Amino acid sequence: MAAESGMTEMGDRPVIDAELVRRTARLARLEVTEDEIPGLVDHLEKMLDLVEQLELTESKTSHEQLASARMDGEKLSLSKWREDVVAGESDPGGPRRPEKLGENAPDWRDGSFVTPRVVGGD
Amino acid sequence: MVNDAASSLPDPGATSHEVLAHLQSGKCTTKALISEYLNFLETTGKRLGAVVEVFSQSALQEAEASDARRMAGETLGVLEGIPFTAKMNICTEEGTTDASSAMLAGFEAGVDATVVQKMRSAGAILVGKSSCDEFAMGASNESSAHGVVRNPWDESRVPGGSSGGAAALAGAFGWAIHLGSDTGGSIRQPAAFCSATGMKPTWGRVSRRGLIAFGSSLDQIGPLARDAKDCQIALEVLQGSDPLDATSLSFSESSKEPIRKIGWIRQGFGEGIDASIREQVEAARSILEKDGIEFVEVSLPTMAQANACYQVIATAEASSNLARYDGIHVGKRLSSNDLEELYSSSRSSGFGAEVRRRILLGTFVLSSGYIDAYYGRAQSVRQEIREEILSALDDVDALMMPVSPFAPFKIGERIDDPLALYACDILTVTANLAGVPAVAVPCAFDNEGLPVGMQWLGKHGDDHRLLQLASLWQELNDTWKSVPQGGQS
Numbered sequence: 355m356a357a358e359s360g361m362t363e364m365g366d367r368p369v370i371d372a373e374l375v376r377r378t379a380r381l382a383r384l385e386v387t388e389d390e391i392p393g394l395v396d397h398l399e400k401m402l403d404l405v406e407q408l409e410l411t412e413s414k415t416s417h418e419q420l421a422s423a424r425m426d427g428e429k430l431s432l433s434k435w436r437e438d439v440v441a442g443e444s445d446p447g448g449p450r451r452p453e454k455l456g457e458n459a460p461d462w463r464d465g466s467f468v469t470p471r472v473v474g475g476d
Numbered sequence: 477m478v479n480d481a482a483s484s485l486p487d488p489g490a491t492s493h494e495v496l497a498h499l500q501s502g503k504c505t506t507k508a509l510i511s512e513y514l515n516f517l518e519t520t521g522k523r524l525g526a527v528v529e530v531f532s533q534s535a536l537q538e539a540e541a542s543d544a545r546r547m548a549g550e551t552l553g554v555l556e557g558i559p560f561t562a563k564m565n566i567c568t569e570e571g572t573t574d575a576s577s578a579m580l581a582g583f584e585a586g587v588d589a590t591v592v593q594k595m596r597s598a599g600a601i602l603v604g605k606s607s608c609d610e611f612a613m614g615a616s617n618e619s620s621a622h623g624v625v626r627n628p629w630d631e632s633r634v635p636g637g638s639s640g641g642a643a644a645l646a647g648a649f650g651w652a653i654h655l656g657s658d659t660g661g662s663i664r665q666p667a668a669f670c671s672a673t674g675m676k677p678t679w680g681r682v683s684r685r686g687l688i689a690f691g692s693s694l695d696q697i698g699p700l701a702r703d704a705k706d707c708q709i710a711l712e713v714l715q716g717s718d719p720l721d722a723t724s725l726s727f728s729e730s731s732k733e734p735i736r737k738i739g740w741i742r743q744g745f746g747e748g749i750d751a752s753i754r755e756q757v758e759a760a761r762s763i764l765e766k767d768g769i770e771f772v773e774v775s776l777p778t779m780a781q782a783n784a785c786y787q788v789i790a791t792a793e794a795s796s797n798l799a800r801y802d803g804i805h806v807g808k809r810l811s812s813n814d815l816e817e818l819y820s821s822s823r824s825s826g827f828g829a830e831v832r833r834r835i836l837l838g839t840f841v842l843s844s845g846y847i848d849a850y851y852g853r854a855q856s857v858r859q860e861i862r863e864e865i866l867s868a869l870d871d872v873d874a875l876m877m878p879v880s881p882f883a884p885f886k887i888g889e890r891i892d893d894p895l896a897l898y899a900c901d902i903l904t905v906t907a908n909l910a911g912v913p914a915v916a917v918p919c920a921f922d923n924e925g926l927p928v929g930m931q932w933l934g935k936h937g938d939d940h941r942l943l944q945l946a947s948l949w950q951e952l953n954d955t956w957k958s959v960p961q962g963g964q965s
Contacts, residue, residue: 368846375836382795382839383802383816384832385824394836400895401837407784408853436719458583460809467804470815 553599579826589686606641636666661904668929744877795838
């Protein structure tokens with residue numbers, strides 16, 4: 355069932371069903387209700403119909419060729435790293451109002467994000 | 477000194493550059509100008525649902541400071557006194573930046589995005605935040621947590637999206653620059669629907685530091701305004717490499733010569749494009765030809781796949797970018813004693829239906845067993861689309877086609893059919909996939925009095941050449957000058 359057939363063919367169409375939607379939702383950290391599932395199955399089906407238009411031409415550009423993609427004029431260079439130092443409040447991009455970090459958190463105590471207990475417990 | 481009461485304000489449809497001259501000649505103060513613009517936002521802007529927050533107090537204070545600088549003969553910025561807005565997904569120190577999502581309700585960035593800093597440094601005055609589709613995902617501005625936005629030319633119709641608030645403001649009234657973002661057409665399509673001018677710069681030309689990310693290989697901030705010259709002035713301010721955005725670069729134009737040879741994209745006028753749109757853009761071609769612009773037919777067969785390719789890449793990147801909204805660090809949280817349940821319940825409650833659909837598709841195309849067949853294939857097709865566009869641009873200075881396949885539609889008409897909404901993007905996504913600049917301009921009004929837009933795509937870095945072409949068009953045709961009835965405050 356899995357489409358691991360390489361780059362030139364779309365492979366077998368996966369079966370879009372409630373189980374696939376539930377599994378994908380779990381991966382996406384989303385809850386889906388039973389009422390929502392038929393609509394989501396239908397939507398995914400239609401989207402895959404659309405996506406199956408993706409056909410490579412004879413040149414069969416490979417995934418690997420992307421690394422040497424033509425970059426006319428852009429000269430994308432990763433040589434412009436900024437200094438690896440913590441920006442101060444007066445630096446561009448520095449934390450001008452560091453307390454904002456906590457103000458936007460749903461639960462923030464004593465300088466830390468609060469989460470449910472993940473280890474141990476009662 | 478100009479007496480506020482006696483000052484003469486610019487016409488409602490005046491461009492930013494006309495307003496700059498107006499202020500410079502002393503016909504009105506910046507305070508009077510900003511005061512009137514705030515009035516427009518509070519009345520028409522809010523009635524259209526286009527503006528979410530209005531910064532009256534700070535804007536008036538900045539206007540007074542600007543007047544004082546002008547009086548003192550100090551050096552003034554190139555946008556001194558011009559009002560500007562930022563889309564709800566662009567961070568501002570003042571107000572909230574919630575990307576029109578309940579997930580980020582009340583989020584205060586506490587810092588200006590680089591583009592906002594640059595506008596301020598140029599003397600422009602931040603007057604408010606414009607509504608958009610949730611997380612910039614949409615083509616009708618019906619998925620904003622702040623409600624629908626209405627088209628100023630027909631308030632029963634959508635303004636386009638996702639920068640629908642910015643476009644509705646720019647279409648309804650002049651004077652200002654509006655910062656939007658364009659991932660698959662989100663500046664150009666609403667500009668076309670609202671009869672505004674909108675620019676998607678070359679990917680990387682404008683810093684995205686402070687933009688709430690949607691699809692990082694596609695997202696680009698750009699201006700919406702009355703005319704191409706306004707966009708040109710704004711782009712001069714906004715562009716340039718930013719040490720805080722490693723994907724930003726400084727570009728130069730491929731040539732100093734004006735654009736004289738345009739490729740007419742055959743696929744932009746084929747099946748699925750309304751006849752009235754085709755006719756109006758063909759009429760524009762004739763006007764340009766009479767001015768000596770040469771047209772050649774260009775075929776871009778891969779355009780047929782652009783929308784499918786975009787849907788895979790944009791949703792994959794969105795599912796990644798939006799993974800950070802977990803209910804822990806920022807955003808909405810539902811209480812739970814279990815961490816996994818807290819994540820999923822908070823995310824499901826915070827994200828709207830369209831965002832959830834896109835995250836699901838994006839997660840699917842990236843999931844084990846399907847990534848090569850869908851995401852990998854889309855990346856390869858993207859490379860082919862890019863090669864095809866760049867090859868076409870070897871022979872011509874720019875490429876031309878409509879912006880939208882159809883006119884602005886009624887609110888609610890497509891909202892229950894996501895694929896019908898995605899069809900809005902079929903002519904705009906190509907520029908994003910190729911990373912090339914594109915500018916949308918008002919072309920005409922159709923038989924129902926609805927705006928029709930057209931766009932030009934150019935070589936990487938040819939943003940200003942495109943805007944010069946757009947300015948030439950706007951000298952030859954004055955569609956862009958129209959202001960809707962009722963658009964004024």
